[in-house]
Every structure is written in C-alpha cells, then in structure tokens.
Amino acid sequence: MSMVNWFKYASPASFYPLAGKLIPFFSAITAILLAVGLWISFFMAPTDFQQGEGYRIIFVHVPASWMSMFIYCVMAFWSALGFILNTRLSGMMTQALAPTGAMFAFLSLVTGSLWGKPMWGTWWVWDARLTSQLILFFLYLGFLALTSAIDDPRRRDKAGAILSLVGVVNIPIIYFSVIWWNTLHQGATVSMTKAPTMAHTMLMGMLIMALAFWGYTIAIVLKRVRCIILEREIASEWVKKNALE
Amino acid sequence: MNLFSTIYCMARRDLTLALRHKTEILTALFFFVIVVNLLPLGVGPDPKLLSKIAPGVVWIGALLATLLGLPRLFAHDYQDGTLEQLSLSPRSFTLIVLGKIMAHWIVAGLPVVLITPLLGIQFNLSGPIIGVLMLTLVLGTPVLSLIGAIGAALTLGVRGGGVLLSLLILPLYIPVLIFGAGAAEAYRAGLDMTGYLWLLAALDLLALFFAPWVSAIALKVALE
Amino acid sequence: MNLSVKDLSCQRGERLLFEHVSFQLEPHQWCHVTGENGAGKTSLLRLCAGLSSPLSGSISWGGVNIPDDLDGFHKDLLYLGHASGLKEELTPLENLTLMSQIDGQPATEDAILSVLSFWGLAGREDLPVRVLSAGQRRRVLLSRLLLKSCPLWILDEPFNALDKKAINTLYDLLNNHVSQGGLLLVTSHQPMEMAEGIVLSL
Numbered sequence: 001m002s003m004v005n006w007f008k009y010a011s012p013a014s015f016y017p018l019a020g021k022l023i024p025f026f027s028a029i030t031a032i033l034l035a036v037g038l039w040i041s042f043f044m045a046p047t048d049f050q051q052g053e054g055y056r057i058i059f060v061h062v063p064a065s066w067m068s069m070f071i072y073c074v075m076a077f078w079s080a081l082g083f084i085l086n087t088r089l090s091g092m093m094t095q096a097l098a099p100t101g102a103m104f105a106f107l108s109l110v111t112g113s114l115w116g117k118p119m120w121g122t123w124w125v126w127d128a129r130l131t132s133q134l135i136l137f138f139l140y141l142g143f144l145a146l147t148s149a150i151d152d153p154r155r156r157d158k159a160g161a162i163l164s165l166v167g168v169v170n171i172p173i174i175y176f177s178v179i180w181w182n183t184l185h186q187g188a189t190v191s192m193t194k195a196p197t198m199a200h201t202m203l204m205g206m207l208i209m210a211l212a213f214w215g216y217t218i219a220i221v222l223k224r225v226r227c228i229i230l231e232r233e234i235a236s237e238w239v240k241k242n243a244l245e
Numbered sequence: 246m247n248l249f250s251t252i253y254c255m256a257r258r259d260l261t262l263a264l265r266h267k268t269e270i271l272t273a274l275f276f277f278v279i280v281v282n283l284l285p286l287g288v289g290p291d292p293k294l295l296s297k298i299a300p301g302v303v304w305i306g307a308l309l310a311t312l313l314g315l316p317r318l319f320a321h322d323y324q325d326g327t328l329e330q331l332s333l334s335p336r337s338f339t340l341i342v343l344g345k346i347m348a349h350w351i352v353a354g355l356p357v358v359l360i361t362p363l364l365g366i367q368f369n370l371s372g373p374i375i376g377v378l379m380l381t382l383v384l385g386t387p388v389l390s391l392i393g394a395i396g397a398a399l400t401l402g403v404r405g406g407g408v409l410l411s412l413l414i415l416p417l418y419i420p421v422l423i424f425g426a427g428a429a430e431a432y433r434a435g436l437d438m439t440g441y442l443w444l445l446a447a448l449d450l451l452a453l454f455f456a457p458w459v460s461a462i463a464l465k466v467a468l469e
Numbered sequence: 470m471n472l473s474v475k476d477l478s479c480q481r482g483e484r485l486l487f488e489h490v491s492f493q494l495e496p497h498q499w500c501h502v503t504g505e506n507g508a509g510k511t512s513l514l515r516l517c518a519g520l521s522s523p524l525s526g527s528i529s530w531g532g533v534n535i536p537d538d539l540d541g542f543h544k545d546l547l548y549l550g551h552a553s554g555l556k557e558e559l560t561p562l563e564n565l566t567l568m569s570q571i572d573g574q575p576a577t578e579d580a581i582l583s584v585l586s587f588w589g590l591a592g593r594e595d596l597p598v599r600v601l602s603a604g605q606r607r608r609v610l611l612s613r614l615l616l617k618s619c620p621l622w623i624l625d626e627p628f629n630a631l632d633k634k635a636i637n638t639l640y641d642l643l644n645n646h647v648s649q650g651g652l653l654l655v656t657s658h659q660p661m662e663m664a665e666g667i668v669l670s671l
Binding site: 138181 | 409415417423448455459466
Binding site: 250254258261262265266321324325326327329330331332333334335336337341468469 | 518519520521522540541543544546548550551552553554555556557558559563567568570571572573
C-alpha cells in the first residue's frame with residue numbers, strides 16, 4: 001500500500017498540493033526550534049573559559065556544516081532515484097536542494113572564518129575541514145552553474161543528476177586526499193576539533209539548531225519545488241485548473 | 246579483440262585529426278611552459294624557494310594545460326554530426342569515448358610529461374626528483390583526461406561551456422594534484438613515496454573504469 | 470524484422486510536438502514522413518533511430534523494444550541526419566574507411582573507391598572534405614548506403630543539395646533497397662517519386 005502512495009506523490013501534479021500543505025507545518029517547527037536553539041546558545045550555554053563569548057558562533061557553524069554535507073548526499077540520492085525510476089520529480093528536487101546546500105556551505109565558511117579570527121588571529125587557515133568545506137562549496141557552485149546554463153529541462157535534470165552523482169563519489173576521495181595533504185604539511189595549521197571538551201548544553205544547543213536547519217531546509221525546498229513545478233508544467237491542464245486559482 | 250580494435254580505431258582517428266592541427270597541440274604545450282615560467286617572475290628568483298615549489302607549479306600547469314584542450318574533445322564531433330553517427334555505432338559507445346580520451350591524453354598529457362625535464366632544470370631540480378615528477382605525471386595526467394571527459398560531455402553545446410567546464414572539473418582534480426605534487430615533495434623530504442604512487446594508480450583504475458562510461462551517458466543526454 | 474511505433478509522444482523543450490503517433494513498417498515497405506517545418510519530422514526520425522527517448526510510447530524493432538538492445542538495433546540501422554557527419558579535415562576515403570570500421574563492416578579501399586566513383590566522385594577521394602561542395606559532401610555521405618548492408622534506412626532530407634542526376638541515382642538506390650526487402654523511413658520536402666508507400670503526416 002505504501003508503495004502505491006509513494007508513486008502517486010512522485011508525479012508533480014499530486015506532489016504540488018501535498019507540498020503546499022507541508023510548508024506551513026515545517027515553517028512553524030523551524031520558528032520554534034530556532035527560537036529555542038538560539039536561546040540555548042546565547043543564554044544557557046556557559047561562556048567558554050578559553051574562547052570567551054566568541055565561540056557561540058559554532059551553534060550556527062557546526063549545524064551549517066552538517067547540513068551542507070547532508071544536502072549534497074540527499075541531492076545524490078534524488079539523482080540516483082531519478083535515474084532508476086525515471087521520475088520527473090527527482091530532478092526538480094535536486095535542483096531545489098542545491099541553492100540551500102550552497103547557502104549552508106557558504107554560511108559554514110563565513111562563520112568558520114569569523115570564529116577563526118579571534119581564535120587564531122587569522123581569517124583563514126588551511127585546515128583540512130575548512131579546505132574540504134571550501135571544495136564542497138565549489139562543487140555546489142559547479143552544479144548551480146551547470147543547471148542554470150542548460151535550457152532544456154530534461155537535459156538539465158539528467159546532466160545535474162550525473163554531476164551530483166560524480167560529485168558524491170568524489171567527495172570521500174577529495175576529503176581523504178585533503179586530510180592526507182594536511183597531515184603532510186603539519187604545523188602550519190591549527191585543528192578545529194574541540195569535540196572532547198564540549199559541554200552537554202552545547203551539544204544540545206547544536207542539535208536543536210541542526211533540527212531547526214532541517215525544518216528550514218524542508219520548508220524552503222518544498223517552496224522552491226512548487227515554483228519549479230509551476231514553471232515546468234505551466235501548459236498542463238491541472239496547473240490551469242487547480243494551481244493558479 | 247573487438248574491444249581493442251574499437252579503442253584503437255577511435256584513438257587513431259583523433260590523432261590523425263590532431264596531427265592536421267599541429268598548432269593546437271603546440272599551443273597547449275607552450276601554454277604549459279609559459280604558465281610555469283611566469284612563476285619565478287611572480288615570486289622572485291630565489292633558487293631554494295623555486296625548487297621547493299616547482300613540483301606544485303608543474304602540476305598546476307599540467308592541470309591547466311589539460312583543461313585547455315578539453316572543450317574541443319567532443320565539440321567538433323558534436324557540431325559536424327559525427328558524434329551522433331558514433332553514438333549510432335553497433336560498437337560500444339563507452340569504448341569509442343575511451344578511444345577519444347586516450348587520444349586526448351596523448352595530445353595534451355604526454356607532451357607535458359616529456360617537456361618536464363626541461364622545466365626541472367630551470368627550477369634547479371635534481372635528476373631523481375625530475376624522474377619522480379615525471380612518474381607522477383605519467384600516472385596522474387590520464388586521470389585528468391578521464392575525469393575531464395565527463396565535464397566536457399556535460400557541458401557539450403551548453404553556453405559558456407569552456408569556463409563552466411573548468412568550474413565543474415577543477416575541484417575534482419584536487420586529489421590528483423595532492424598525490425601528484427605530494428609524491429615529489431615526500432621524495433625530497435626523504436619520506437617514503439610509494440604510497441602516493443599507489444594512490445595515483447588507484448585513481449587511474451577508478452577513473453578508467455567509471456569515467457568513459459559516465460561520459461558516454463552524459464554524451465547521449467547531450468545528443469538527445 | 471519490422472519497425473513498430475506505438476502511441477508515440479514527443480516533447481521538445483516545453484512544447485509538445487506530436488502525440489499518439491503509431492505506425493508499422495514491414496520489409497518491402499517505405500514510409501514518407503511529411504509535415505510543416507517544425508512539425509517534428511526530424512524529432513520523429515531521431516526517436517526511431519534511438520537517438521532520443523520519447524515522452525511516452527514505444528518503438529520496437531523485430532518485436533524488441535529499442536532501448537533493450539540498442540547496439541543490436543544499431544547494427545541493422547543506417548541513419549543519415551541533417552548534419553554532414555563528415556570530418557572536414559579528412560578525405561572522403563578516410564571518412565568512409567573510418568565510418569565502415571565504426572559500423573562494424575570494414576570496407577576495403579577498393580570497395581570505397583568504386584562507391585565514390587559510382588557517385589561521380591572519382592579523383593576527389595584524396596581531397597579534404599573541407600574543399601568539397603555541399604552536393605559533393607552529400608554524395609560522400611550517401612556512399613554509406615552502399616557500404617553498410619543493413620535492413621533499415623532512416624534518411625532525413627536525403628535529397629538536399631543534390632543535382633538532378635544524383636537525385637535519380639538516389640531514387641534507384643532507394644527503390645532497389647525496398648524491393649529487396651529493406652525498410653525505409655524518409656523525410657523530404659519534395660514529393661517522393663517512388664512506388665506506393667505509407668504516408669505519415671505530422
């Protein structure tokens with residue numbers, strides 16, 4: 001029974017209203033979680049005795065990094081699904097996810113750099129994590145550039161799917177090679193891992209922020225998918241009848 | 246048998262074509278030489294510094310030189326309709342693509358390897374280090390052509406294709422750059438470098454197995 | 470072996486070109502695809518050649534869905550499209566040698582030379598295609614009709630740029646192919662002067 005339902009929603013015409021119903025729900029969750037998360041990170045989490053108040057930026061930085069990596073994997077998942085099942089929705093989902101992923105990757109870089117300045121006295125260090133985050137950001141840019149340069153929607157979907165799958169195969173290799181490179185040139189960099197000393201409240205703040213980002217991603221992606229669906233199916237009957245009322 | 250004849254037939258065709266445009270090969274090679282030679286002008290002529298950064302610079306040059314010829318890898322065949330005919334061949338399209346990639350490497354990668362000793366002398370590198378650098382280039386540049394073919398196929402006929410191709414492909418070149426330049430560096434530091442060479446060889450196999458196949462799929466998408 | 474097209478729909482960009490097109494082509498039969506400019510003639514031919522995939526519907530060759538055995542289908546197919554399909558820098562002889570290898574039916578130099586002289590191109594075999602006229606290029610391309618032996622021909626505007634004499638030669642070839650049990654799917658903006666065939670208007 002569940003199989004039938006899934007395939008029903010794989011068609012844009014039936015996904016469009018479903019997405020419309022889900023958006024307010026996820027927006028509300030995002031607002032609540034974001035309020036709680038920010039409150040924890042600003043008022044409940046203790047001041048770090050080494051890093052002072054400046055460290056609080058990690059409540060944005062760490063979840064943003066997680067999301068940027070996770071979203072790329074989700075894009076690859078949709079791409080693979082698109083190739084196997086040949087559903088039109090997959091390509092739309094992949095393209096709706098990409099800008100948000102790029103945004104989180106960028107946010108992670110900016111917050112990392114803002115955090116780095118008071119910690120290490122420099123805006124940028126060639127740390128393995130920062131470097132691979134930068135490369136991930138480049139991969140997002142490549143995806144966005146490619147999909148926006150292709151006019152034909154069918155080719156755009158397929159080319160985007162191939163690129164994101166090639167990217168997801170390469171990410172572990174790139175990550176491994178960057179770590180390798182980093183250990184070879186040790187001494188020049190400072191490790192950003194502070195995990196062992198992380199307090200309980202801090203971890204909770206981060207998790208709640210991460211959940212808030214999840215909610216935000218789902219809401220904004222559904223919103224964007226609805227726009228893409230309208231754009232592509234503008235000529236079809238169901239759009240004229242139902243969606244444009 | 247059919248496997249090799251397909252690859253050979255395509256590689257020979259592309260090499261014949263390349264030989265009728267010798268200037269294109271030479272342009273890419275001179276581009277490589279000039280990029281590498283600009284560096285001392287940028288950072289100063291200190292021999293110690295230059296010999297330290299030389300492997301990295303040679304590798305960056307090799308990356309850019311490979312990239313230069315990539316947009317043409319499929320573009321001519323796409324415009325004159327021969328790519329369409331090739332995709333209609335009863336022979337495996339993946340192998341046809343592999344033949345083209347091999348020709349691209351012979352035209353773009355191999356000259357870079359062969360001219361490296363000359364640059365090594367300019368940068369005051371010792372003989373063994375030049376040898377190691379050439380070895381890494383021999384192992385690494387095929388990966389550049391193979392991965393590059395995917396980018397060339399994805400951007401085929403797309404507006405702004407050439408620049409777009411660089412944006413897509415350069416991040417994927419990072420592991421090759423790291424292992425390639427790293428091996429020479431490790432050798433100079435007296436460290437064991439066999440690990441790097443094995444990793445490069447592994448990348449070769451991986452790329453050889455996947456890249457022609459993925460490129461062929463991307464080309465069929467472009468031809469639709 | 471027959472070509473069977475069922476309920477085919479095709480979309481180009483965001484525009485629906487045609488829908489619910491069905492027809493069947495048996496040996497000894499030929500089909501003339503007609504329609505206005507932009508009606509989707511070329512798109513239909515490309516779909517039938519397995520170059521693109523339809524929005525819906527199916528095409529089968531000898532009862533086998535084309536995508537299921539693409540290489541096998543391509544063995545039986547000769548498709549000549551709008552583009553020249555020739556390398557400008559290579560000579561007609563080199564071009565045809567290469568295409569015959571790619572087709573999996575390598576032709577000897579003598580065979581190619583005799584086909585070229587059949588098309589009135591004797592003496593041109595060693596010139597680069599670049600210096601040939603449009604009509605001469607077209608004839609080089611049409612030489613493949615004689616070099617690859619296969620049952621299904623799909624030809625997109627094969628008469629383009631040909632002079633009266635070459636047009637008659639081509640008609641002879643097409644008639645001969647069909648009468649010997651071949652199948653022909655063709656577009657042409659001029660009426661086809663051939664024995665009765667299927668007409669498909671888009």
